[in-house]
Every structure is written in C-alpha cells, then in structure tokens.
Amino acid sequence: MKITLVKKVLADGEDCDKCKDVQRLLERGGYMGRIDRVMVADERNPASSGWMVAQHYGIDTAPFFVVRRDDGSEQVYTVFHEFLHQVLEAE
Numbered sequence: 001m002k003i004t005l006v007k008k009v010l011a012d013g014e015d016c017d018k019c020k021d022v023q024r025l026l027e028r029g030g031y032m033g034r035i036d037r038v039m040v041a042d043e044r045n046p047a048s049s050g051w052m053v054a055q056h057y058g059i060d061t062a063p064f065f066v067v068r069r070d071d072g073s074e075q076v077y078t079v080f081h082e083f084l085h086q087v088l089e090a091e
Contacts, residue, residue: 001067001068001069001070001087001091002036002037002067002068003034003035003036003037003065003066003067003068003087004035004036004037004038004039004053004065004066004067004068005022005023005026005035005037005038005039005063005064005065006038006039006040006041006050006053006054006059006062006063006064006065006066007019007022007023007038007039007040007041007050007062007063008040008041008042008043008050008062008063009040009041009042009043009044010043011043011044013044016062016063018062018063019062019063022063022080023063025080025084029084029088031084031088034088039053041053041054041062050062053066057076059076059078061078063080064076064077064078065077065083065087067083067087
C-alpha cells in the first residue's frame with residue numbers, strides 16, 4: 001500500500017491550518033512514517049503537483065489522502081478521522 005498526503009500551502013507560504021492540525025496528529029500518533037509521499041497544492045503555483053492530483057480526483061479541499069492498495073485500487077479520503085480508522089489503525 002502507498003499513501004500520499006496532499007496538503008495546501010497558502011499564498012503567504014504557510015501550510016493551511018487544517019493541514020497543520022492533521023500533520024500534528026499524524027506526528028503525535030507516530031503515523032508520519034506510514035506516509036509515502038507528501039504533495040503540495042501551492043496557492044502561489046496553480047501547476048504544483050498537489051493541484052494536479054486534486055484536479056485528477058476532483059477534490060477541492062485539503063488536506064486529503066490517496067491510498068493505492070497493492071491490487072492497484074485507489075481510494076481518496078478527505079476526512080482525516082475516517083482515513084485514520086479505516087487505513088492507519090486497520091493494519
């Protein structure tokens with residue numbers, strides 16, 4: 001399984017508040033090591049990788065997680081606690 005976190009960086013260069021909160025929860029729970037890739041949707045760069053991924057999946061909120069399972073299936077989670085319970089705590 002591969003997990004990608006997509007977070008938003010605001011025009012002032014700071015992570016969005018919700019992204020900061022989620023990252024803090026991931027770190028506090030010892031889960032950051034399970035995140036394979038972090039992509040940034042940068043408000044200063046509409047062509048940034050995070051915006052491309054968000055557009056691909058039709059997501060307009062951040063942060064979100066893309067989980068690619070070993071069988072090739074993918075699931076997008078926009079609610080952190082759902083992701084936590086269904087993915088991180090389920091293994």
